[in-house]
Amino acid sequence: MKVGMIGFARSGKTTVFNAITGASAEVGTYGNREANLAVIKVPDDRVDKLSEIFKPKKKTYAEFEFIDIAPAENADNNNALDNAALNLLKNADALVHVVRAFKDENVMHPLDSVDPARDVQALEEELQITDFIIIEKRIQRLEKERRKDQEYDLLIRCKEHLETGNPLRNLSMNPQEETLLRSFTFLSQKPMMLLGNYGEDAIGNEDPARLSKTAEEQNLKQIEFCGTLEMDVSQLPREEQADFREELGLGEESRIRFIQFAYEMLGLMSFLTAGEPEVRAWTIRKETRAVDAAGVIHSDISRGFIRAETVAYNDFMDAGSMVKSKENGKVRLEGKEYIVKDGDMLLFRFNV
Ligand SMILES: Nc1nc2c(ncn2[C@@H]2O[C@H](COP(=O)(O)OP(=O)(O)O)[C@@H](O)[C@H]2O)c(=O)[nH]1
Ligand SMILES: [Mg+2]
Structure with missing residues (x-):
């Protein structure tokens, strides 16, 4: 499972990436043009128990790979994504939109104000426009070649759907059509989750900026996060983390929370293979x-x-x-x- 983290500059993508993966990528710097990649293991006691029985040479958990895109080439323009990001995201199985909901006067928002609902809408549009451009080009090409086949009809349907302002993930397709579209790797077709990045003041409070309503309207699921706090805790020595979490009322570890959320949201499950060489869990969709x-x-x-x-x-x-x-x-x-x-x-x- 590859998860692409998207969002506007300074929404806290790298902060959340660190919190979930335990990495220590630099946050808040914009000289760095590299994306961050990290893998987390999905804890699974079935893998542990089977390993006790099979005593395999290798024990492998299911994995989530995170792609934290670099800031857009011009991080202060109105776009969240540039070509480098689009290329990286092609391979993602799902997207997580990190939405800025924390207030901090020292951290500028590229659109000048903190407005989670607007950001959700704006990024949705960006994904849709990206797909739209690819579809238009392909349609023109097919018309030139006088190929009004199944692919053509399907692309016309996709185009009309995008014109109504809806992402391709909401367009129902049969398995054959899905196969036809697969190689396009359309971004608005990928499953997407929202990760609301809240300030510390939001813990246990009803914050008016909460994204729940927007999420509901857009048919998206949201997980709430306190990015900076989670990152700070994740960088403490392991044995101290649990106490801090309890004291701060943070609940379950962010890595575990995210995995549970993603499994549920993406309808995932695991099957197992077990033998002497390897005991392993594999992630698939239900x-x-x-x-x-x-x-x-x-x-x-x-x-x-x-x-x-x-x-x-x-x-x-x-x-x-x-x-x-x-x-x-x-x-x-x-x-x-x-x-x-x-x-x-x-x-x-x-x-x-
Ligand atoms: N106060 C506050 N600041 C945050 C939070 N998350 C990120 N930041 C700050 O926002 C800036 C940008 O964060 P970063 O993770 O680099 O954002 P990215 O551009 O989306 O990768 C940094 O200065 C972070 O310290 C948060 O939850 N609360
Ligand atoms: Mg970053």
């Missing part, structure tokens, strides 16, 4: 077919898919071993169309 889950591991496994030997984690743990699970009749042979469940342990049989 309702993923076995043949597509196989593709998350390797495209060859998906292409040559024969069947998936499947046992639910709990059944496996009750039995204590694969042999015993089979004796109990808990190991099933599933085909391509099987919908993978959270915690399924899968062994793919394939032929290439």
Whole structure:
């Protein structure tokens, strides 16, 4: 899972990035033209328990990779994204819009005032315009080639949808159409979450700047964050963090909070693979077919898919071993169309 962090300059992207990933990238500097990248592991006690049984050479948790874009080339113009950012974000599976909701006179907002609702709208438009331009060019091209095919019809539909001021993620498509659009990597089609970055004064208070209403109107989900405070705590020695969090009323660790939010919001779940070489958790969307889950591991496994030997984690743990699970009749042979469940342990049989 790759998560792209977007937002206006000085909304606190890098601050939040540090808080969640434990990195210590420099905040508030604009000489730096590098994006920040970091990976966090998704804690999963099933991976730990299975490792005790299989004693694998390697133990691998599911991961979230964060992309914290560099400030736009001209960070003080009205745009949040520049070409470098757009290129990086192509590969993102989801976007997090870090929305500035903290007040601080020493930190200038590129649009001159703190107005979360406006920022949400403005960035939405930026994403939509970016997609719109790509679509228009492609449509012109297809017209020139006199190719009024399925792709053309679909792009016209996308264009009309964008013209109503709606992001592509709200346009319903069948799986075939989704496949057709995939290579365009449209930004407004990516799942998006809002991360409201609040000042410390917002803890436990009803802040009038709260984004909830806007989020609801735009059909987006919001997670509330106190960026600076979270970052400061994340940089304390591990053993002191819990006490501070409790004292400050910060609740669950920001990394964990974010993971839970993202799993729920993006409809994610994990399946497991276990053997002597490696015990591993893999992230997929709910309702993923076995043949597509196989593709998350390797495209060859998906292409040559024969069947998936499947046992639910709990059944496996009750039995204590694969042999015993089979004796109990808990190991099933599933085909391509099987919908993978959270915690399924899968062994793919394939032929290439
Ligand atoms: N008071 C306050 N300042 C913040 C908060 N989050 C970020 N900042 C400040 O805003 C400035 C920009 O933060 P940064 O994370 O670099 O923003 P980015 O441009 O979106 O990556 C820095 O001076 C931060 O210290 C916050 O929650 N409260
Ligand atoms: Mg930054």
